[in-house]
Amino acid sequence: MLKRHHKTEALILKASPYGEGHTIVTALTSGGAQLKAMAYGSRKLTSRIGGHLSPLTRVELALYKSRDMDIIKQAQNLESFSELKNDLSRMTKAFFVMELIEGFSNTGVGNRPLFDLSLMSLRGLQSSSNRDIEDLTISCFQLNLLKVTGFMPELYTCVECRSSLNSDNYNFIIDIGGLCCSKCLNGHRGRAINISSKSVEILRQFDQGGTLFSELPLGSTVELRRLLDSSTGFWLDREIRSRRFMEHMNSRDIREPMSAIDMESV
């Protein structure tokens, strides 16, 4: 017999208003699958579940399987990340993390490491003491995200001819999935991103599990960030929307229009 009631732990990613006081909640379940569920009446002031369904909250959900979409019957807050919610700079970074989780998770396809990574990254942001650590946490999250979702680029041999790579400068081509040797570069020249051997070394160390968040040199993140943004953006098939807002918040004068930010130069 089909079990219609079920429970799950989940991280709320998005709450979109629907109709008269209802909300469609997008969450990442503890199994690592994306869940879309309806919370009837949750926007009404006296709702018993509305307050628990705010994005950036880890909750325990009791759901009822319906024909189109699961219905949230009960919700209990487990972790509210209140320090992230009270600091605009860190909240902006949490938005970035949540946008990528939403983009890289799939409905009905579980990926437990993705859930663990999401919580670890948000907790890392919450406990970070300065902007450099926050940026590093973001870069590490992106790298891990590519790894746990199967999009980690090839870093050891040329993606085209499989020859080993040894150079001071490397050519990274996102759409073919990694580094490319100088012989095979001709067909892809316009799309190659030049990266330093230092960044490749960091990526390799990371891939082998030898790099911890705290061990990455702070200055090395700029080149890595560009590479990671290009990679995650390519697999998402769109610009990462919250990156622009993040850069806007980092700018000296936030009165300058956000559209004036040149994303190529950041």
Add this chain to the structure above:
Amino acid sequence: MDTNIPAPKPVIKLIEAFNRLPGIGPKSAQRLAYYIIRMPKEEARLLADSVLGVKQTIIFCSRCQNLTEIDPCVICSSSTRDHYTICLVEEPLDVLALERAGFYKGQYHVLHGLISPINGIGPDDLKIRDLLSRLESDHISEIIIALNPTLEGDATAMYIHRLLSPFGVVITNLARGLPVGGNLEYADDVTLSRAFHGRREL
């Protein structure tokens, strides 16, 4: 949308038009369209005229950005209201809710949305620049932020606080806590903690 419905083209066009409205699915769109077909001609004309009338006569007030027929709107041009206080709201409907309550006698500023980086909505998409112009030209003493207590509402409130701090104007936020008729048992951690922090002596 199923285009194989055995219905005349104008009916399909009407169904498709309803289907584009928020919260209206294909079945509701069909029901509404067939309801209109059965309506008396005069009633249908009244509905069509109202839709067109709204589109032709309603404009944004150049000061508060609320919807109005005349510019500046009734609230902005009223001599009996406090012109030194601005209440910042998300939507025109929020102005209606506050006016219905009847205790606030200051000015408004409607943002027409909230900052939502995940959905690609940034400060440039809201009426924030118009608020800055008002602060530069008018003698405003207090900005009351009355945005929804959601993650996006809080992000917008914090952004505006950071943006307006150099103007030296008093910026206040609506109290957060337990709603009237609510139940302590079902309140979430954030609501409870804000209710505790905002407690008052009886």
